[in-house]
Amino acid sequence: MKIVDYSLRLLIICAVAAGLLTYVYETTYDRIADNAAKAKSIKAKAILPEGTVTVKEFKDGEAVFFRGYSKNGLSGTVVEASSKGYGGPISLLVGTDKDGKVIDIAIASHLETPGLGAKIEEKKFIGQFKGRSAAEVVLKKDSNNIDGIDAITAATISSRAVTRAVKEALLKYNEVKNVR
Amino acid sequence: MLDRLRHYWKTFDNGILRENPILRLMIGLCPTLAVSTSLINSVGMGLATTFVLVFSNLFVSLLRKFTPNGIRIPIFIVVVSTFVTLTDYMMLAYVPELHKSLGVFVPLIVVNCIILGRAEAFAYKNDAVLSTIDGLGMGLGFTLAISTIGIIREILGNGTILGYSLFGASFNPAIIMILPPGAFITIGFLMAALNALTRKGEGGK
Numbered sequence: 001m002k003i004v005d006y007s008l009r010l011l012i013i014c015a016v017a018a019g020l021l022t023y024v025y026e027t028t029y030d031r032i033a034d035n036a037a038k039a040k041s042i043k044a045k046a047i048l049p050e051g052t053v054t055v056k057e058f059k060d061g062e063a064v065f066f067r068g069y070s071k072n073g074l075s076g077t078v079v080e081a082s083s084k085g086y087g088g089p090i091s092l093l094v095g096t097d098k099d100g101k102v103i104d105i106a107i108a109s110h111l112e113t114p115g116l117g118a119k120i121e122e123k124k125f126i127g128q129f130k131g132r133s134a135a136e137v138v139l140k141k142d143s144n145n146i147d148g149i150d151a152i153t154a155a156t157i158s159s160r161a162v163t164r165a166v167k168e169a170l171l172k173y174n175e176v177k178n179v180r
Numbered sequence: 181m182l183d184r185l186r187h188y189w190k191t192f193d194n195g196i197l198r199e200n201p202i203l204r205l206m207i208g209l210c211p212t213l214a215v216s217t218s219l220i221n222s223v224g225m226g227l228a229t230t231f232v233l234v235f236s237n238l239f240v241s242l243l244r245k246f247t248p249n250g251i252r253i254p255i256f257i258v259v260v261s262t263f264v265t266l267t268d269y270m271m272l273a274y275v276p277e278l279h280k281s282l283g284v285f286v287p288l289i290v291v292n293c294i295i296l297g298r299a300e301a302f303a304y305k306n307d308a309v310l311s312t313i314d315g316l317g318m319g320l321g322f323t324l325a326i327s328t329i330g331i332i333r334e335i336l337g338n339g340t341i342l343g344y345s346l347f348g349a350s351f352n353p354a355i356i357m358i359l360p361p362g363a364f365i366t367i368g369f370l371m372a373a374l375n376a377l378t379r380k381g382e383g384g385k
Contacts, residue, residue, distance in 0.1 A: 006251045013243075013255055017262040024266050028273035035276045111284075115217035115338055115358035154355050 040093075040108070041066065044078040047095035047104035051075065060179045063172060068095075076103050077177065081169035085161040087111035090120070092162065094129075094169035100177070102129045102137075105166060110158075117158030125152055125159070134170035139163050188313055195317035197378065201294045202325040203371050208294040212326055213363040215285065219342055222330030223323065228285045229292060230319025232267065234312055236260045236295050240303040241311035247304070256299045264290050294322060329366050333357045 037057075045055045048068035052075045055068050066078040076098075082091035088111035095103040105126050112118045119125060128149045129137065139160060140148035151159035195201065201208050208229075215225040239259050240247075247255050268286050271279040289295065298318055303311040334340055337357030339347050356362050 002250070006248060009246065009248065010251055010254060010258075013246075013258055017258050021262060021265060024269050028269045031273040032269070035272065039276065113217070113358075114215065114221050115334070116355075 043093055043106050043108065044068070044095070047078060047093060047106045048076045049103060058176070058179060060176045063176060065172075065176055074098065077173055079169040079173050079176070080108070081165040081172060083161045083165040083168065085110060085112050086117050086155070086157040087113060090158070090161050090165060092165050092169070094166055094173075096170060096173045098177075099133070100170055100173050101131055101133050102166065102170070105129050107162075112155070112158045117152070117155040119152045119155060120158050120162050125150075125162075129166055134167055134174075137163055137167045137170065188310070191310055191313045192317040195314065195319070195321035196324065197321070197374075199318075200321045200325055200374070201297075201318055202322060202329075202367065203374050205297070207297050208292045208322060209367075211285075211288040211292050212329065212367070213360045214288065216326050216329040216333055216363055217337065217358045218334040218340075219327060219330040222326040224282050225285045225288070226319070226323025226326050228282045229289055229294065229322055230316065232260075232264055232289050233295055233298060233319045234315035235263055237298055237303040237311040237315035238308055239263060240299040241306060241308045244304050252300070252304060253296075256296055260295055260299070261290055294318065325370070328370060329363065332366050333362055337362055
């Protein structure tokens with residue numbers, strides 16, 4: 001009975017595989033969640049102004065955001081946002097000052113084409129957002145605004161997605177800025 | 181003893197030139213096209229693939245007595261995907277820094293037919309030591325080939341090497357080289373060069 005033999009062998013292999021996967025998933029779950037949270041707060045701290053000592057996580061319903069504190073009090077707020085890029089979701093962190101203007105941006109994760117859309121991580125592109133308020137976050141080629149943001153050559157969709165996410169983050173900041 | 185070592189060496193260097201996965205067997209082209217846009221990505225992909233290839237060959241070889249011919253492919257797939265997923269979790273938990281640079285390549289490796297190809301063509305028929313050596317050789321051959329492609333495409337398509345600008349701001353890079361057609365063009369020229377070189381060695385046959 002070949003079919004029984006085959007089925008049994010496949011069953012054994014799959015059962016061992018499932019057992020191993022479950023065991024490793026369970027034992028690493030907490031560490032992985034912990035690492036992700038740590039990485040995020042380090043990233044949040046990096047885009048807040050120098051002199052920021054502590055970063056605290058806040059929740060407002062679904063939204064998660066961070067506040068950074070220096071010796072003199074609140075130094076800035078970090079808001080998360082994401083949008084659909086060319087290769088998949090782009091998620092980023094935007095640091096804002098108390099007026100809702102961009103301090104700095106960090107791309108948390110993206111799946112854009114290496115060498116093209118992946119240039120959204122470069123200072124040359126991301127640096128353009130500094131000091132802008134929500135109304136000023138717009139691509140040059142999508143508006144008549146000559147002070148708009150230069151899109152990356154051959155990566156308009158990626159550039160547009162980042163612009164959209166930054167704008168969304170700044171609008172979100174206005175909703176959460178008074179949360180205690 | 182010496183014969184045995186020679187046999188090991190032959191198995192190892194088989195993957196580097198004679199049966200180079202990309203330039204000779206033409207397998208694993210999909211991740212090659214996607215990733216070889218810069219040197220650093222190519223090296224990352226190459227190393228991650230080598231790691232998975234060595235262990236998948238080892239496990240497939242160890243299980244070969246247990247694996248009947250009729251259901252070998254499903255068993256290979258379960259073994260390889262389990263191993264890759266476990267590696268992903270372990271990297272996330274214990275070396276998150278490494279995962280940050282290599283993690284994006286892991287899902288690409290699962291669909292890389294080099295892994296299944298070597299399981300089928302080599303590890304299923306040979307012992308664990310030889311299979312591990314074959315995995316190392318093939319992985320290294322893949323890494324060398326994809327890195328060469330990466331160097332060429334990064335210089336021509338982006339004007340940089342490892343992120344450092346080579347020609348200054350006035351250089352206008354050929355964007356086609358970092359798009360998929362650029363990979364095909366590069367692979368074509370490299371294959372021609374490799375064929376020309378090795379044919380000379382065989383006495384102009």
